[in-house]
Amino acid sequence: MSGTRHLTVAQALVAFLARQFTERDGHRHRLIAATWGIFGHGNVAGIGQALLESGPEAMPFIQGRNEQAMVHAAVGYARHSDRLSAHAVTTSIGPGATNLVTGAALATINRIPVLLLPGDTFATRPADPVLQQLEVPYAGDLSVNDALRPVSRYFDRITRPEALVPAALQAMRVLTDPVGTGAVTLALPQDVQAEAWDWPEEFFADRVWTVRRPRPDRAELAAAAAAVRSAARPLIIAGGGIRYSGAEAALAALAEATGIPVALTQSGKGALPYDHPAEVGGVGHTGTDTAAELARGADLVIAAGTRLTDFTTASATLFQDPGVRFVGLNLDPYDAHKLAARTLVGDARESLDELREALAGHRADPEYIARYTRAKERWEARVDRAYAAPDEGAVPTQAQVLGVLDSLVTGEDVLVNAAGSLPGDLHKLWRARSPRQYHVEYGYSCMGYEIPAAIGVALAAPGRPVWALVGDGTYLMNPTEIATAVQERIPLRLVILDNHGYASIGGLSGAVGGEGFATAYRFRAVDSSYSGEPLPLDLAANAASLGMTVYRARTIGDLREALAAARAADRPTCVYVETRTPDTVSGPPPAAAWWDVPVAETATRASAAGAREEYDRQAAQRRRHL
Incomplete structure (x- = not known):
């Protein structure tokens, strides 16, 4: 292929995005399936014109109302697409761009791909300052878009047309990386968006990004299997990595073959259906009594596809067996090493399948299985009462x-x-x-x-x-x-x-000595508190x-x-x-595990002093697993 195409930077970017695809297990998906946008002076003549010219077949467009919300919509789409397809979001420079920050943080923390295309101030600096320019005395090249740097997995500012080529390829690499994905930001100065250049035709060829499935290391697999075989009370904690790998069937097969119970994080819930014999419900501060009891007594925890956040580990107080060990089954070595675990680094589906094969003939103790089965039945009865x-x-x-x-x-x-x-x-x-x-x-x-x-x-x-x-x-x-x-x-x-009102925080406030301060949607009372009528x-x-x-x-x-x-x-x-306030029967069960919310170390009000005593008691159970 040879030749060039004379297009603006914005037109070239839209044409490039329309030809990007992911492929996994032989199935191809369009990488950027649509673009959300709100137009202002910083992108209407660039990306806006390019989207109009390209037409909906090349790049479907969705009109949003709030920049943060557009990122949330894109995250919802990408998460439900198992991160194999994503959306782009374009905004003007200024408040439209900075409104992206919360959505970008959400995407990056949850490791969900979204492409952000905010306008930016002029690269050529025809006037100084221009409308919505952030003036920084010590740095002339900063703009408000730099606020997106710490919440983006990849950030670049396209100050010359030819710079788009390597930047666009790097952006696609990160969007399709199952470990390093998140928000990707290409800041587009408004003058550069409209500048034309002769682009190589190869830039617009169909490009397929293979989403890899690396298999686990043989030595790590053998060590993990040996750890399972020697455990008396093993527990699997399944996180969002199970769903993004499409590893639900592999997880079910391992649980059925071995009888090992499976507790689920918020992101992992649904990896096994609720009525699967090995599914013991949510784990951690918001989890079930069944999962909490198993986690406290487990001598081996297989953390599969989870980041092991503080809610999952009950702020490092959940795993109480003196000899508890961990296997970190994760595609990301950073997550696999948490809690000083034996690592099993690899794709979740491949790793679970190979672990099941390595454990052929092994099964958990029948009494252990019977015990968690009875506990699961008791929990389901508790759910029936709450419902x-x-x-x-x-x-x-x-x-x-x-x-x-x-x-x-x-x-x-x-x-x-x-x-x-x-x-x-x-x-x-x-x-x-x-x-x-x-x-x-x-x-x-x-x-x-x-x-x-x-x-x-x-x-x-x-x-x-x-x-x-x-x-x-x-x-x-x-x-x-x-x-x-x-x-x-x-x-x-x-x-x-x-x-x-803010019922959740109101309850937390009461528990930590804050007495529900400023958490209700009510008129002010005589004492100036928010305790009047709704x-x-x-x-x-x-x-x-x-x-x-x-x-x-x-x-x-x-x-x-x-x-x-x-x-x-x-x-x-x-x-x-x-809704009405529940009683002890109609409400959900109380938290089965702790969550660390620091309480005032010294206070004059009795509620805070009492809460601190409880805090000290719970915090004393915290362990560092080394």
Whole structure:
């Protein structure tokens, strides 16, 4: 191939992106399936003109309302696509660009690919300063886009047309790297976007990026198998790496062959269906009693595809057996080494399959299997009690809302959540039926993620019922993409659970001596505290004003009818319900493991002093595994 093509930088970038593909296991996917955008002076004449000229067949375009939300939607799409396909997001320079930072942090922390294309100030500096330029006396080459550097896996600023060629290739390399992926930022000065250059035709050829599946080292595999064979109480902790590898069947085969129980992180939940004999539920601070008991007594923990965050390890207090050892099964050596583990570095599917073969004939002690089976049955009975409602006329608790939804969905439905008290209730209680049903973003636990991410999931899985579950605090944070769902005719199902405040943090505040300070949505009382009447907010009316069909559910019976109607709907639909405070029976079980939230070491109020005593007691159990 030879010759050149005379295009602007923006036109060349769009043409290049349209020809990029991933391939894994013989299946090819378009790498950048669509571009989200909001146009301002910093990108309308560059990327905006290029997208218009290329047309929707070359690069589909989706109009967003909030820059952060556009990144969340792109993350939702890429996560549900198992990171094999992604979206790009373009914004103008200035506040549009800096609004990307939160979304970029979320993508990079969760290791989800998204391509960010913010405009930038002039490379040629025709005037100084120009509109929205950040003036830094000690550095003339900084712009507000440099705020994206620490939250991007790759960052480059394209100050000359020819610089796009190596930068674009590096960007694709990072987006398709199963270890090093995350937000990728190409900052595009507005004058360079519109500058033309003669591009080599080879730049626009179809390019396929193979997503590799490295097999584990033989010596590491033999050591891991020996560790399993010598363990009396082994436990597998399965994380998001299982789903991104497509290793669910390999995990099930290993668990069935060996009888080793499997506990699940927030990202890993669904890797085994809830009714699989070896699935013992969520692990860690928001997990089940069954998983916590097994983790405390385990003498071997196989951490498969997990980052082992503080919620999973109960802030390093969960694994209490004096002789506990760890095997870190992970594609990323950094994660595999955590907790001083024996490493098993490789693709999750390949590693699990080879570990099962290396363990041929080995099976966990029958009494151990019987013990966790009985504990699992007791836990399921506890879930039944939390889901159960006294009658159809009762005002539901949050757990009972989940119970009604549980009775209506199938494995086709997808639940999207990220923040508040819902992630804890879902991790404990939700009965995941399929690998892609449970979509809780808990690496960053970002309020406002749910609605745009659900749109991204719906774009990745057309025809599947997608539910965005939000509290009133999260809804008020970011409802703007409802307008996008309406515009694009995406049948988003939105469930708003209104408890008049930041209930999750309110509960945490009470537990750590903060007495719920400033966590309720209420008028000020005489003493200036937020303890008056609830604010007269009408979130249902707000959702309706943005174009949704809205059902108000006051009772369990109303809720059942409303959720059924929403599931059958072919347009964006909202179910609004005010929840009541649960009692000890109707609420979710309390945390089965600790989470480190430091408490004031000295205080005059009794609540904080008492909380500090409890903190010191729990912190004393922390271990460093060496």
